[in-house]
Amino acid sequence: MELRDAVNYRDPLDVLRRFIPTPHRAKYRIGPIEVVVETNDFGLLPSIPSQQGAGDPVEGTLEWKLVRDHDVDGGLDEPVFFTSGTLTVVRMGSACLLGLDHERRELLGFLGDSVDSRTFQDFLVPFLCGLSAEVVNGDMIAYFPELEDGSFDA
């Protein structure tokens, strides 16, 4: 795969940035759910203890494709949620665009530079797990106490 620096990603035929290479890949177990994460930024691979739920049978698989978007300004805004039978979409300003396809079991998102590693790890990873749990009906939430006690509702 050709690797190009996303900072300088300028393809006039890809104005939507669909084809930014995402060479970093990792597989996680969160409770009974297997999550495959694909990204262009090593820092967007979540830090989740590898032993979580390792002994349980896999009840579902999800794919997260997270693209670090160096071309957006601004921080995280108040969230706007779109919900429907097949999609959940969350926009927290241009720095955070997330779309979860329930049927295809894909979570696709762009995260701007303003989403630093701590915000990603402490805020977004539990949030993404919470979103994903709606799809797979698996108990991912138990692994994130902040979701269980209702303190995290974006």
Add this chain to the structure above:
Amino acid sequence: MTLTFQFCPEALPFHTDFRVAGTQCHLSTNSHEILAVAARWRTATAHPAAHSFRMEILVDPALDSIADSRAHFRGLRHLVFASLPRNSFVVFDLVRRHVRGALSAHVASNDTFWNTLLLPITVGILGTTMGVAPLHCACLDRDGDALLVAGVSGAGKSTLAAALAHQGFALVSDDWTYVSQESQRLTAYGLSVPIKLLPDTARFFPKLLEFTPEAALNGELAYVMDARNSLGLAVRESSRPRWIFFLERTSAPGCQIRPSRPEFVRQFFERSAEKLPTELADAKASRSRLIQKLAECPSWIIRTGASPRVTAALVGRFLSEVQDGAA
């Protein structure tokens, strides 16, 4: 303030259908005002379009009170996110041909927003999934026959289109043309988007000096004009592609026209088309078939150092001779 928009039948009580660029839009909304706007787009037609998509629009005045953001587009696989001024957010699902949007009350019933932003963007993003190929070229009509003017960015397509429209052609589009196949024939649509002319073209069209250039959606400074009402040009919604010109600018004086080849046409449009992900393989194949069919049109390369007015006059005469069988 967290805003949640639930797209469910109970939240979308109003429904209507309309056609856009040869496709049928099934629109559902919570806004009676949008129905009134949509009524102005309805065209009398006996047959439904071959391809359709669903659009669900929720209007919430709460969006008017949050800070506006610039237009912003991103896409991954089959999903496309679009933030539009003012304070509106639209998501396109290209696999299911579904558009969902939350609009501020400010834009919801604004004709300009729908005609110059939301509908062209929708056809541009979703069109390939419905047999409509968005092609980067101008389109002009003469007696039901369309002349497509293609060329690299900056070649002067819009300027030549405006010059041709001053010489008897009707303007269909100056930038993006949406081509579909209906009943075995190609049709080119323009969506009546305003014509965009760069500031230096005012030396060719003095009337532009009465107006002020403004920043277009891509940030480029340009005269963004309603071709019919501001420039007095004839405008048509659609036409039948018949000829293709590839415009090349040169510093040498004069104007040369030489024949092109179908393979050149095909390669030009294939290479300038948006990349599509593997999830949209069928749409990509459909677009290629349309381009292949379009490449059967007679085509020429025009290299010009002459003014747009002189070039347009030459093109007009040349096509008349082609029709008379002399060229």
